Amino acid sequence: MTETATRTDTINIYKVVKASLEEVIEESPLIRTLVLRPERPFTFRTGEFIELTLDGIGEAPFTPSSSPQVSDRLEITIMKTGYVTEKFHSLKPGTVLGLRGPFGRGYPVEKFLGKEILILGGGCGLAPIRSLLYALEHVSEHLKKVILCYGSKTPSDCIYKPLFARLNSLDKFEAYRTVDKPEPGWDESVGVATVLLEKTDINIKNSVAVVCGPPVMMKFGTLKLLEMGYSDDQIYLSMEKNMSCGVGKCGHCMMGDYFVCKDGPVFTYDEIKEIPDIWK
């Protein structure tokens, strides 16, 4: 250890910033969005994640689904899938939660400028993507085109329902949905998310693809994009793992020699393709 290091005024990396729960939005039977007001402005870059603590219960990583341009209000979209997420779902407005972060490497929006952006999302994976879409909307004059392809199990599992009509009303944006199992009245696509990719009109050479969703969709989505002609370094993946400390120390999210919490969660396929079991 170098003795020149005399840092004693450092921020405690394990301490939270408090945030009060303002509103709970029911997005689907399993997915809710918590609208939080942090006690001090909280800025993040799209795709970076935060650790959300329910006092005395537990902490879990989430990528905000709100606009990175907004710092006094943060939206976290959560799927009920385990102990802590179930507790998050039961919260009432007024509850005080804890935030740590933002952590990790998000979407390199600056590299997307001048390009056509193809986004493939599935299930709750639309949460980080919505934040990315806000960020892209902010710089849309510098983009060629943005196409969103989103898949969910059933029409009632589709989240952010008003988002699609809004995107389709915007210049340069197109948004498509598909479901595995349709319900009466569904007049959009049927099938897994990758079926939408076939319908897209995109100049792959001047494009990047972004994928975020459940592991099985990430895998087959990536394979489909490669088949379409995307190169490994044109595909951006959100490799959400068990990011526990968020600061590259606890080891729970290690993927090869990467700490997903510090080096990711957004990786190009090129960066991680050699690592075994990345889709697990």
Place this chain on the structure above:
Amino acid sequence: MNEIYRISLEDWKHFTGTLSSSFNVYAPVEKNGFLDYTRISPENSGDIVYNRARPASPLKIFFLPVKLNVTVPPAEKKNNIIIGAPSCDVEGLKLLDLIYLDEKFFDGIYFERRMNTVLISSDCYETADSCHCVAYDVNPYSEKGCDINLSADNEYFYLHTCSEKGDRFINEHIAEHNIAHTVTSLPSSVLKRRNSATRTLINRTSKLPGNKETADRVKNEGHNAWYRYSSRCVSCGACSAICPTCTCFLLIDRPEFEKIKQLDTCQYPSFQRVAGGEDPLKELGSRFRNRYMCKFVWKPERFGTLACTGCGRCIDACIAGISKNELIMELA
């Protein structure tokens, strides 16, 4: 820095006893055949065991306790002095420093513990059967990384200062007693003991590949060895708990947004499991392999330092009798 002081065995014994009034002093003491760090007082300073192979506990426990509240750390009243840390453990601190004193996410609690500790390592003249530091180019004596290194012959202890903190300690606590005298170099009696220990280790580890060759073997081993060896593993995590470089932990939430950091290991089931059920290390064999990849491939690649310093504790601690060295030799 780089000064060598000589102090008589009797004076040193008395001195270490007196230190306990102003410091928490820890040093290896043998109890029921086990050598481990014990709190030192004037009463037991004569029981300290010097220059024998590693204490049962790795040095990391002083900086990364098994359980620690990291949001409200306990106020330490006294600074620590650790006497008798072996060089394998001192070498292991390099990796811990790189992880915990990372520029972007600086762990102030770890830093404070490091700064508030005077680390006095000591040469290993007697080695344990599982010791294999030399295989990874680590000598059984420290010349850097510690604050002071302690060598002994039949009459004297030799204190080699390896940091400014070590110099300060000597100036503030030893110089005034007029018990230590500088010498220009370590005597041949110490060098002989060092050489003898090194030779013993080299002979014992002659069939063990170095860290680079080990990394290649581990990387290239597909499936077989991990699943075969792990069939005996019971996922108890002892190998990680006693490893001087294993630092993974679990964050536990307590009311008032307090967080408790508790030592964890990739050898436990569900270490990487996420709420959705995915678990890259679900299989025992994949967890077993993960530890070897982490030690010999990933951590060295990432941090440019050793993640196994050859202390051999994991071999002694394994209740299933799995020998890491046997495994590595078999991977040839």
